[in-house]
Structure formats: C-alpha cells, structure tokens
Amino acid sequence: MTTHHNLFALKSFVAMVALLMTVLLVVPASAGAQAAAADPLTGKLVITGASTLAPLIAEIGKRFESFHPAVRIDVQTGGSSRGVSDARQGLADIGMVSRSMKDDERDLAAFPVARDGVCIILHEENPVRALTDEQIVAIYTGKITNWNAVGWTDAPITVVTKAEGRSTLEVFLRYFTLKNVDVKAHVVIGDNEQGVKTVAGNRNAIGYVSIGTAEYDAAHGVPIQLLPIKGIAASTENVRKGIFPLSRSLHLVTRTALSGLAKAFIEYAQSKAVHDLINQQYFVPLAD
Amino acid sequence: MTLSISNTLSRWPTDRLLLWLLRSTAVVAGAIVLLIVGFLVVEALPVLRHVGIARFFADPSWHPAEGLYNLTPMLWGTLFAMVGSVLIATPLGILSAVFCHYYAPPVVTRLYRKLIELLAGIPSVVYGFWGLVVLVPLIGSIHPPGPSLLAGIIILTIMILPTIALMADASLANVPPQYVRGAAALGLSRWATIRRVVLPAAKSGLFTGVILETGRAIGETMAILMVCGNVVQTPHSLFDPMRTLTANIALEMAYAFGDHRAALFVSGLVLMGMIVALVGAADWISRGRIYG
Numbered sequence: 141m142t143t144h145h146n147l148f149a150l151k152s153f154v155a156m157v158a159l160l161m162t163v164l165l166v167v168p169a170s171a172g173a174q175a176a177a178a179d180p181l182t183g184k185l186v187i188t189g190a191s192t193l194a195p196l197i198a199e200i201g202k203r204f205e206s207f208h209p210a211v212r213i214d215v216q217t218g219g220s221s222r223g224v225s226d227a228r229q230g231l232a233d234i235g236m237v238s239r240s241m242k243d244d245e246r247d248l249a250a251f252p253v254a255r256d257g258v259c260i261i262l263h264e265e266n267p268v269r270a271l272t273d274e275q276i277v278a279i280y281t282g283k284i285t286n287w288n289a290v291g292w293t294d295a296p297i298t299v300v301t302k303a304e305g306r307s308t309l310e311v312f313l314r315y316f317t318l319k320n321v322d323v324k325a326h327v328v329i330g331d332n333e334q335g336v337k338t339v340a341g342n343r344n345a346i347g348y349v350s351i352g353t354a355e356y357d358a359a360h361g362v363p364i365q366l367l368p369i370k371g372i373a374a375s376t377e378n379v380r381k382g383i384f385p386l387s388r389s390l391h392l393v394t395r396t397a398l399s400g401l402a403k404a405f406i407e408y409a410q411s412k413a414v415h416d417l418i419n420q421q422y423f424v425p426l427a428d
Numbered sequence: 429m430t431l432s433i434s435n436t437l438s439r440w441p442t443d444r445l446l447l448w449l450l451r452s453t454a455v456v457a458g459a460i461v462l463l464i465v466g467f468l469v470v471e472a473l474p475v476l477r478h479v480g481i482a483r484f485f486a487d488p489s490w491h492p493a494e495g496l497y498n499l500t501p502m503l504w505g506t507l508f509a510m511v512g513s514v515l516i517a518t519p520l521g522i523l524s525a526v527f528c529h530y531y532a533p534p535v536v537t538r539l540y541r542k543l544i545e546l547l548a549g550i551p552s553v554v555y556g557f558w559g560l561v562v563l564v565p566l567i568g569s570i571h572p573p574g575p576s577l578l579a580g581i582i583i584l585t586i587m588i589l590p591t592i593a594l595m596a597d598a599s600l601a602n603v604p605p606q607y608v609r610g611a612a613a614l615g616l617s618r619w620a621t622i623r624r625v626v627l628p629a630a631k632s633g634l635f636t637g638v639i640l641e642t643g644r645a646i647g648e649t650m651a652i653l654m655v656c657g658n659v660v661q662t663p664h665s666l667f668d669p670m671r672t673l674t675a676n677i678a679l680e681m682a683y684a685f686g687d688h689r690a691a692l693f694v695s696g697l698v699l700m701g702m703i704v705a706l707v708g709a710a711d712w713i714s715r716g717r718i719y720g
Binding site: 191217218295296298303304305306307319320321325326327328329330334337338341342344345 | 489492494565568574653659685686
C-alpha cells in the first residue's frame with residue numbers, strides 16, 4: 141500500500157466508520173455484505189510465482205475484486221522459485237509456490253490453498269488393476285511397449301502424455317523422477333478432457349490426468365479406470381488427506397506476518413467461498 | 429480532367445472525400461498484416477536473439493522447458509498433412525463440381541450444393557470431436573495407436589473439400605455458355621468439351637480455389653490438435669502420430685512463459701513464412717499463365 145492510499149484512507153476514515161457502524165447496526169451478520177457496503181480494503185496486491193497456481197489465483201482475485209472494488213490484484217507468473225524470491229525481497233506481496241516448502245524457506249509464512257493430484261488412467265476393459273512405479277516408468281520411457289509384459293494380452297501400449305508446460309506433466313515427471321526428453325509417447329494431449337477421451341477411445345492406452353477430471357468422468361459412465369499408486373486409491377478424498385503420492389500442495393507465501401489486504405486475500409483464498417473455483421481448475425480444495 | 433471539374437462544381441468535395449476514405453480503408457487492411465508480423469517479430473525477438481535462428485532447425489528435439497527448440501519435425505508435419513489433404517480434396521472437389529454441372533439431374537445438383545454449403549458451415553471443433561471419438565479409434569483398430577498423420581489428412585480433406593468444391597462450382601458456372609454450345613456444334617463429346625474447353629476456361633477460378641484450400645489446410649488447428657497425436661516427430665508412415673505448427677501453438681500457449689512463449693511466437697513466424705511462400709509460389713505459377 142502506498143502513502144497515497146494511506147492519505148486517502150485517513151481522509152475518508154471518519155465517514156467510513158460512521159457508515160460501518162450503521163451497517164453493523166442494521167445488518168449484524170454477513171461479512172460479504174459488510175465489505176461491499178463499506179469497504180475498508182483498498183490498494184494493489186502483487187502476486188507472482190508458479191504458473192500452475194496463477195490461473196486459479198487470478199480467478200480468485202477477480203472475485204475478490206468484485207467484492208472490494210477499490211482493490212487491484214495483479215497476478216504474474218514466473219515459477220515457484222520466483223514466487224519465493226519475490227516474496228522474500230518484497231517485490232511481490234504474495235508468492236505462489238506449487239510444491240511443498242523446502243527447509244531453507246522457513247523464513248516465509250506458507251498458506252496452503254489447494255492440492256493438485258494426478259492419477260494414471262486406463263481403459264475400463266483393461267484387466268490390469270495396478271502397476272508398480274517401476275512398471276509405469278518403464279512404460280513411459282519405452283522399455284515396456286506391450287501389455288503382455290505387465291500381465292495382459294499381446295497388445296501394443298499407447299502412451300498418452302501431456303504437452304510441455306502443463307502442471308500435471310510437472311507433477312508426473314517429478315514424482316517418477318523422469319525428464320520430459322526421456323518420455324516416449326504416442327499421443328500428446330492438451331487438456332484433461334482430451335486425455336480422458338483419448339484413453340476412453342483406445343483400449344490399449346495409458347495416460348495421466350488431474351484426479352478431479354478422472355473421478356468425475358469415471359463416475360459419469362466414461363469407460364476409464366483410475367489406477368492406485370503404491371496401493372493407495374486415486375481419489376480426491378485421498379488427495380485432500382495428503383496421502384495420495386502423486387499429488388502436491390499449492391501454497392501462497394508471504395515474508396512478514398499477515399496484515400491488511402494480504403491477510404484478507406489469503407483468508408478469502410482459503411475460505412469455502414472459492415471451492416467452486418478450485419474445482420473448476422481441477423484442483424482439490426483442502427479439508428474445511 | 430472531368431474529375432477536377434466535378435470537384436470545383438460541387439459544393440462538397442465528394443470525390444476527394446471518397447478517395448481519402450478508400451485510401452484509409454486500404455491502409456487499415458494493409459496495416460493489420462504488418463502489425464501482426466511486427467507483433468510476432470517483437471514477441472519472438474528475445475529468444476531469437478539469445479538462442480539464434482539456426483537452433484530452431486538444428487536442435488536435437490523440441491523440449492522448450494529444457495532449452496531445445498527444433499521446429500523442423502512440426503514443419504514437416506504441417507507440410508505432409510497439407511499436401512496429403514490437398515492432393516485428395518482437389519480432384520474430389522473439382523470432379524464433383526463437373527459432375528453436378530454437366531452430368532447430374534438438376535434435383536441432385538441442388539441437393540449437392542446445399543450439402544456442400546452445410547459441410548462448409550460446420551465448425552472445425554466438431555470435425556475434431558468426431559475424429560477423436562470415431563475416426564481415431566477406427567484407425568487404431570487397424571494400426572495402433574490411432575491418432576496419426578492419416579487421421580489428420582482425412583479430417584483436413586473433409587474440411588477443405590467444401591472450399592474447393594464451391595470454388596470449382598462457381599468457376600464452372602462462369603464459363604460462357606457459348607463456349608459449350610460451340611463445342612457441341614463442333615460435335616465434341618461431353619468429356620472432350622469439359623477437358624479441352626471448360627476446364628481451361630475455368631482454370632483461374634480453380635487455381636484460386638486450390639490456393640484457398642491450401643491456406644485453410646495450413647492454418648487449421650483445433651481439429652488437427654485433436655486427431656494427430658501431437659507427438660513431435662517427423663512421421664515416417666501414415667500411421668505415425670505427428671504435430672503441426674498450429675497445434676504446437678494452441679497446445680502449449682496457455683502454460684508457456686519466458687523463452688518457451690517466445691519460441692511459440694517463432695512457430696507463428698515460421699507459419700507466416702510458409703503462407704508467404706505459398707502466396708509467392710502461387711504468384712509465380714500463375715504469372716501470365718493462369719490469370720493472363
């Protein structure tokens with residue numbers, strides 16, 4: 141917040157307090173209505189960091205702005221490390237980090253907003269019900285190319301992977317410690333729905349998509365199955381609990397103790413009011 | 429000099445006004461192309477400057493996250509899909525138009541024309557969706573994996589067919605009827621009339637149709653993205669998956685930043701270069717031969 145805004149806030153302080161009192165007397169509850177009627181929040185919030193989180197935070201920011209017309213949320217991407225360094229140096233008010241916090245990042249306060257889970261999917265008619273991590277790596281690096289090597293009939297495996305830059309790809313590669321150069325794919329897809337359609341249309345395909353999408357489609361009759369990882373079932377429930385291995389938490393980080401606008405925004409981003417936005421972006425909201 | 433006279437006579441300089449209006453509309457139309465090219469260059473410049481243009485054709489692969497930027501497989505992919513679909517769609521479109529004009533009963537002609545117009549009106553994403561759920565599994569059952577150059581060529585053929593068919597239809601309709609009557613008076617057979625009289629007379633329209641369909645084949649994105657598999661590799665057979673330059677941009681743009689984003693603008697520049705080459709080639713071929 142700049143001095144200009146402080147001056148402005150000072151000038152209108154008396155009027156605002158009076159208005160606030162009236163509102164409080166008339167409408168005792170509803171924080172949203174209160175904020176809309178007399179808004180103590182003004183200024184600009186710069187948020188930088190992970191491109192995974194950026195679309196979600198931008199959406200939350202838009203909704204936040206609609207409740208607080210005097211607030212501007214500026215979201216910029218540049219990767220988790222930029223989020224950390226910008227928040228640390230004060231270049232940004234809030235950083236976005238799409239992974240667990242490292243030990244040397246304890247100086248920053250981290251606030252989880254959602255989790256990102258990825259699951260391996262096969263066609264429903266594929267009798268394979270589980271694959272070990274080693275088998276999945278071997279399939280994706282082209283060492284296993286036929287389903288008979290993992291206990292099914294003689295059929296070539298169609299490997300479906302994601303296009304460069306997608307967060308699902310990032311989660312997948314990090315968990316299996318693969319490099320994208322090593323992945324030998326037959327189909328490269330863009331969004332999750334395309335991945336589900338590709339696997340649903342090919343009995344020999346293996347792919348990975350966001351858990352939210354896969355679970356929704358499987359529940360609505362699309363012929364796919366979700367493979368467990370290390371014996372843990374792929375479900376949004378397990379992602380939320382944090383026990384599903386192929387997942388990560390998405391954080392907002394700040395350098396100093398929370399106050400003012402940043403506090404209000406982070407509290408809003410962690411509230412139930414944005415769960416629909418989180419689901420829209422195929423992420424998993426945290427437990428309440 | 430009538431122009432200047434009418435100007436001095438009228439109270440309003442209508443002609444001069446019109447002239448400047450026309451000039452400005454022409455400038456707008458031309459400026460848009462230049463602006464787009466300028467924008468592409470500006471956006472692509474950072475990566476061109478510190479990576480160099482040569483590496484876009486010499487790197488071992490396309491992995492922008494790891495600093496590898498080879499575009500050539502996608503250039504080949506675009507070319508193969510374009511050439512394949514144009515080779516199939518052109519004779520199909522022209523011959524069906526010939527059939528309609530000179531062989532089919534009027535009822536069939538009317539129905540056919542309506543159907544082709546309908547085909548032209550279907551959005552490309554619908555073709556893509558149909559390709560993804562019907563065509564790709566079908567090809568996959570013949571020769572896995574399914575998403576392939578062949579699927580791309582088939583989808584593109586269906587998509588560009590209306591362009592060439594309607595253009596051929598229009599240019600055949602423009603052939604002066606006295607040519608045909610003259611040919612009939614000379615006792616030429618119907619096929620000889622078409623081959624020696626009608627087609628040469630209609631060639632400029634047909635040629636324009638081919639240019640238009642080729643442009644559409646190069647530029648098509650959504651449907652190709654859905655059926656081609658998008659693996660960055662030079663396809664060695666019809667059943668190999670491949671990625672076109674347009675699909676590359678659409679697929680990665682949403683999540684690209686920094687050099688990766690700039691590299692996608694280089695893809696755009698290369699596409700622009702292909703279109704320029706196409707227009708140039710068309711110009712060269714047609715100079716004095718087709719439109720003369």
